[in-house]
Each structure stands twice: as structure tokens, then as C-alpha cells.
Amino acid sequence: MIIVLRPKTTAKQIEHIVKKLKEHGVAVHVSKGTERTIIGAIGNESVISELPLAAMPGVEKVMPILKPYKLVSREFRKENSIIKVGKETIGGKKIAIMAGPCAVEGRKRLLAVGDEVKKYGANFIRGGAFKPRTSPYSFQGLGEEGLKYLAECREKTGMPVVTELMDPRDTEVVVKYADVIQIGARNMQNFSLLKEVGLTRTTVLLKRGLSATIKEFLMSAEYIMSQGNHNVVFCERGIRTFETYTRNTLDLSAVPILKKESHLPVVVDPSHGVGIREFVAPMAMAAIACGADGIMVEVHQNPEEAFSDGDQSLKPNAFGQMIKDLKAIAKVVGRTL
Ligand code: PEP
Ligand code: MN
Numbered sequence: 001m002i003i004v005l006r007p008k009t010t011a012k013q014i015e016h017i018v019k020k021l022k023e024h025g026v027a028v029h030v031s032k033g034t035e036r037t038i039i040g041a042i043g044n045e046s047v048i049s050e051l052p053l054a055a056m057p058g059v060e061k062v063m064p065i066l067k068p069y070k071l072v073s074r075e076f077r078k079e080n081s082i083i084k085v086g087k088e089t090i091g092g093k094k095i096a097i098m099a100g101p102c103a104v105e106g107r108k109r110l111l112a113v114g115d116e117v118k119k120y121g122a123n124f125i126r127g128g129a130f131k132p133r134t135s136p137y138s139f140q141g142l143g144e145e146g147l148k149y150l151a152e153c154r155e156k157t158g159m160p161v162v163t164e165l166m167d168p169r170d171t172e173v174v175v176k177y178a179d180v181i182q183i184g185a186r187n188m189q190n191f192s193l194l195k196e197v198g199l200t201r202t203t204v205l206l207k208r209g210l211s212a213t214i215k216e217f218l219m220s221a222e223y224i225m226s227q228g229n230h231n232v233v234f235c236e237r238g239i240r241t242f243e244t245y246t247r248n249t250l251d252l253s254a255v256p257i258l259k260k261e262s263h264l265p266v267v268v269d270p271s272h273g274v275g276i277r278e279f280v281a282p283m284a285m286a287a288i289a290c291g292a293d294g295i296m297v298e299v300h301q302n303p304e305e306a307f308s309d310g311d312q313s314l315k316p317n318a319f320g321q322m323i324k325d326l327k328a329i330a331k332v333v334g335r336t337l
Pocket of ligand 2 (some may be wrong): 103262298
């Protein structure tokens with residue numbers, strides 16, 4: 001149920017409504033918009049509908065949320081959510097550019113590529129310290145050592161860190177170093193992991209599962225928000241189809257659909273979406289054109305030596321060229337870079 005409050009409702013009135021709901025075992029999520037406050041009451045619908053909510057001081061109207069995703073939906077929050085990460089934001093006018101290697105491969109390499117992407121206009125450093133590899137014999141990531149290098153890169157460049165969490169047992173250590181926790185495609189429906197990151201207040205970049213529908217994607221975000229963490233960002237990274245030319249099929253139609261259904265920001269990862277270096281920049285441009293709030297791309301100084309995903313990694317100068325082109329597209333759609 002959504003409880004829409006009148007514009008001048010006092011903090012005391014809000015407190016009273018929240019208290020009443022909690023007394024009846026209802027989960028309460030308060031969303032303060034620029035104009036008015038909305039209370040999301042999630043729980044047993046028959047209990048909630050029995051409460052005299054409309055009669056409480058400050059309440060303008062009470063409406064059911066018809067979609068299965070509640071806190072994630074546009075019904076819950078009309079305005080776009082703008083998520084603050086350090087000095088950066090995701091979901092505002094400025095497009096977020098997350099760039100860096102697939103995996104953190106060593107201190108020197110990471111700090112060098114961090115300086116390069118920063119120089120060309122990235123505002124987040126990405127890199128995996130825990131890598132979800134198809135083969136157990138492939139490089140699995142440097143673990144905490146890798147997280148330390150990411151934190152050092154942040155110190156040096158000021159860019160917040162985006163890095164993947166695969167195992168709920170590593171939550172504490174990842175939260176210690178990361179500004180944005182990435183939930184990888186393979187874990188989009190790992191519900192215990194989603195609940196775990198929902199208990200933190202660190203921003204979560206939720207990647208779309210390899211064969212997940214948009215509705216399932218929205219429901220996974222709901223898992224995180226239902227635990228209290230409202231700092232969630234969607235990341236479209238391609239899905240499996242019958243097409244084999246590309247690594248995945250980048251479903252850009254998901255971008256305007258997610259923006260319609262949800263208030264949460266949407267980022268696109270064209271690197272995993274196509275898997276081929278040559279097609280990363282054109283798909284990044286298309287992503288901005290169709291309304292994405294950010295781009296996540298893999299950049300490596302020597303892609304042929306990369307421990308993972310070298311084929312789809314851009315060299316720093318190609319990344320720089322892409323940023324120039326993205327600036328032109330951003331202008332057309334009323335965004336900045
Ligand atoms: C990655 O970002 O390096 C990654 C493993 O992505 P995905 O989970 O989308 O495959
Ligand atoms: Mn990768």
C-alpha cells in the first residue's frame with residue numbers, strides 16, 4: 001500500500017503513522033521526495049486495509065501498489081532516484097562512467113589503468129577482486145589484496161570503487177573497501193546474497209541475469225530494497241539468445257522499460273553485452289541515447305595480456321575516443337558527462 005502524505009505533514013504526524021503500521025507488523029519504508037513524502041506499507045494486505053490510514057492526520061490518499069515489485073516501482077516513487085556515492089551521483093543529469101579492468105591483476109597495473117581512465121573522464125573505477133569464472137582453474141581474483149589496490153586507486157584518483165561480491169561470507173570485507181557492490185549476472189537470483197547486501201547501506205549495482213526477464217530483474221531489486229537498502233542501480237549487461245556472433249545480446253530495450261517501471265537508475269555494460277571490443281563504443285552510444293544513467297566498460301592497457309575478458313577490453317586511448325563521442329550524444333538527450 002502507498003500512503004501519500006499532504007505537502008505540509010509534520011515529522012510528528014509521520015512518526016505517528018509509522019508507529020501505527022509497525023504495531024501491526026507492517027514493514028514501513030518512508031520516501032521523502034522533493035514535494036511530498038510517501039510511505040510504503042508492505043505486508044499482509046488484509047491487515048493493512050483494515051487500518052484507518054486515510055483518517056490519520058497528514059494523509060492525503062491511500063492506494064494499493066498493483067505491481068509485484070513495490071518499493072522498486074514508479075508507483076512508490078514518481079521522481080527518479082538519484083543515488084549519492086561519495087562526491088558522485090548515479091541517476092541525475094550527469095552520466096556515470098565506470099571503467100577499469102575486468103579483474104584487478106596487480107597493484108601497478110591497476111593504479112596505471114586507474115590514472116588513464118580518470119584522465120579520459122571516468123568517474124568510477126571498476127575491477128573484480130572476486131571473479132566468477134566458468135572454469136575453477138581460471139584466475140579467481142586477488143581477494144582482499146585486490147580490494148586494497150582498488151582503495152589505493154580511490155585515494156589517488158578520487159574515483160569511488162565498484163567491485164563484485166560473490167559470497168555472503170565476504171560481505172564485510174567487500175563493504176570495507178567498496179563504494180558500490182556489484183552483484184554479478186550469475187548471482188542475480190542468489191536470494192541470500194541479495195538479502196545480505198540489502199542489510200548494508202552500500203550502493204548495489206545489480207547486473208541482469210544471463211536469462212532473466214525484466215520482471216525477474218525488477219523482483220531481484222525488490223529483494224534488496226525490502227531489507228532496507230534503497231541504494232540500488234540496475235545494470236543491463238546482455239542476455240543469452242540464439243545469437244552467437246556476440247557474447248550476449250545487449251537488450252537495450254530494457255533501459256526505457258526499466259525507467260518506466262522503476263525510479264531506480266539504469267547503467268549499461270556494453271563490454272559484456274557484446275564481448276567484442278569493436279562494438280563496445282557504438283553500443284555505449286546507443287545506451288546513452290535510449291536513456292541510460294551510466295556506462296560500465298572494461299579498459300585494459302594491454303588487452304592481449306589480460307587475465308580475463310581481453311577481447312572485449314578497450315585500450316585507454318579508444319576509451320578516450322568513446323568518451324568524446326558519448327559527450328556529443330549526452331548533449332542531444334539533455335545529459336552531461
Ligand atoms: C564483470 O563485470 O566482470 C562480470 C563478471 O560481469 P557479469 O556478471 O555481467 O558477467
Ligand atoms: Mn569481465
